Amino acid sequence: MNSSYNVLVLGSGIAGLSFALKAAQAGKSVAILTKKNKADSNTNWAQGGIAAVTGPDDDVEKHVNDTLTAGDGLCKEHIVRDVVGDGPARVQELIDLGLKFSRDTSGSYDLGREGGHSARRILHVKDMTGKAIENALLKAISREPRVALFEHLFGIDIITSGRGKQRRVRGLYALDVIDGNVTTFRAPVIMLSTGGAGRVYQYSTNPEIATGDGIAMAYRAGVEIRNLEFIQFHPTTLYAADDKRFLISEAVRGEGAVLRNLAGEAFMSRYHPQADLAPRDIVARAIDTEMKASGAAHVWLDITHRNKTYLSKRFPKIYRACKTSGFDLAKDYVPVVPAAHYTCGGVATNLAGETDLPGLYACGEVACTGLHGANRLASNSLLEAVVVSHRATISVSRYLKQAAPDRSRPLPEWIDLGGHDDDERVVISHNWDELRRTMWDFVGIMRTTKRLERARTRIANLEREIQDYYWNFSVDPELLELRNMTTVARLVISCALQRHESRGLHAIADYPQTRKRARDSRLRL
Secondary structure (H helix, E strand, O other): OOOEOOEEEEOOOHHHHHHHHHHHHOOOOEEEEEOOOOOOOHHHHOOOOEEOOOOOOOOHHHHHHHHHHHOOOOOOHHHHHHHHHHHHHHHHHHHHOOOOOOEOOOOOEOOEOOOOOOOOOEEOOOOOHHHHHHHHHHHHHHOOOOEEEEEOEEEEEEEEEOOHHHOEEEEEEEEEOOOOOEEEEEOOEEEEOOOOOHHHOOOEOOOOOOOOHHHHHHHHOOOOEEOOOOEEEEEEEEOOOOOEOEEOOOHHHHOOOEEEOOOOOEOHHHOOOOHHHOOHHHHHHHHHHHHHHHOOOOEEEEOOOOOHHHHHHHOHHHHHHHHHOOOOOOOOOEEEEEEEEEEOOEEEOOOOOEOOOOOEEEOOOOEEOOOOOOOOOOOHHHHHHHHHHHHHHHHHHHHHHHOOOOOOOOOOOOOOOOOOOHHHHHHHHHHHHHHHHHHHHHOOOEEOHHHHHHHHHHHHHHHHHHHHHHHHOOOOHHHHHHHHHHHHHHHHHHHHHHOOOOEOOEEEOOOOOOOOOOOOOEEOO
């Protein structure tokens, strides 16, 4: 295996694949490392679509205003304008790769509408947009000779050299998940595109891989983490007795679905003028309030005014999943509950994906550019990924021209500190469960300072145990994920305790008001 490249990309979602493809086309040698299979990513699970101004009844100013409104005063307006303005060109590049967005009977794009949007602007491929985008990018990557894609390689830690302003990226330690060996990669540029941290919570729409790896790695490398208290809970996931939560896209409400309490009453008009199409933070809190007031385990989602033909064509994946669980969207109310969905904060970057560590970039859900503010507007995430990855390619080319390659010294080799002790494996499974329950119970949709402090104490104890295990036994994927999750959990709690106000996704009973001046929460090792 070649272990020296111009660029290492961690993750194989839309952000990492878009960046890797363009970096290779610019002449760079690129290695993509993914800890699972190449198609395992949050992108692959994305149902709704990609927001971009393409319709006749829409314009950039409307999209900008919708984003700023959803972000509740914390968005960086210049970032929002640049992302929204670049959107149509970046979407056209996906179309040029062969992506075929759904069209209506007239041949025009079948634009969807989701919560917080004032116009129909969601380009989609039925309800499997993420999968379609990922497949198009993987196909293009397979034709690019400068890209090597390695499955089952788990990034452990970033290797740096120098101090102060001279500090920069030199490489990465990565675990081969199959054989258990650790490989040392040399590269002057690393792109973190590892997705979010939804699996920190007991109930999540995210795949199992969403364990905050990139955020934790960047933090350990001394990079600034920003606004991590803003965890978006998707309002509508299919209720089940176990921990699994199947996402029912916001686009279903965009096509007229109504939320009802167990008495059958449509309740969202009591919480927001846009009713069922209010921003996600408001809808999730409204559902949480209704459930707590009545003691119900769920609320209902009602789209029975639409017929089976329409629903099975527009939402084939969702329709099948509900039918498998015993609910016919065309005939039945469907039980739904909120679940952790999207990490709006993360590794602090600019619009080119640059962090404050030279050579380290971040793009996609792992990053915090300032676009989402205190609450992500639906379907802006895929848009951000293609815009930032494009600009990051330009930045990396410039950086590699200026930064002389450091090949004079070998990279420090990984040292395996010990073997496994099967009697201690219970530490991993027990702490995994306790971590996620603690976050769900104490750092959820509605917070209090007392619950946050309780969570901080519990997570600190878990982190000490896991760190002790990490330094005394050989690493494996479960240990690495748990190590990263406890770090991210601590950072979420620390950011939440910094914010003495309720804003966007951070609602705290002790501080119900929103301050006049919006400030970012910031953390650094």
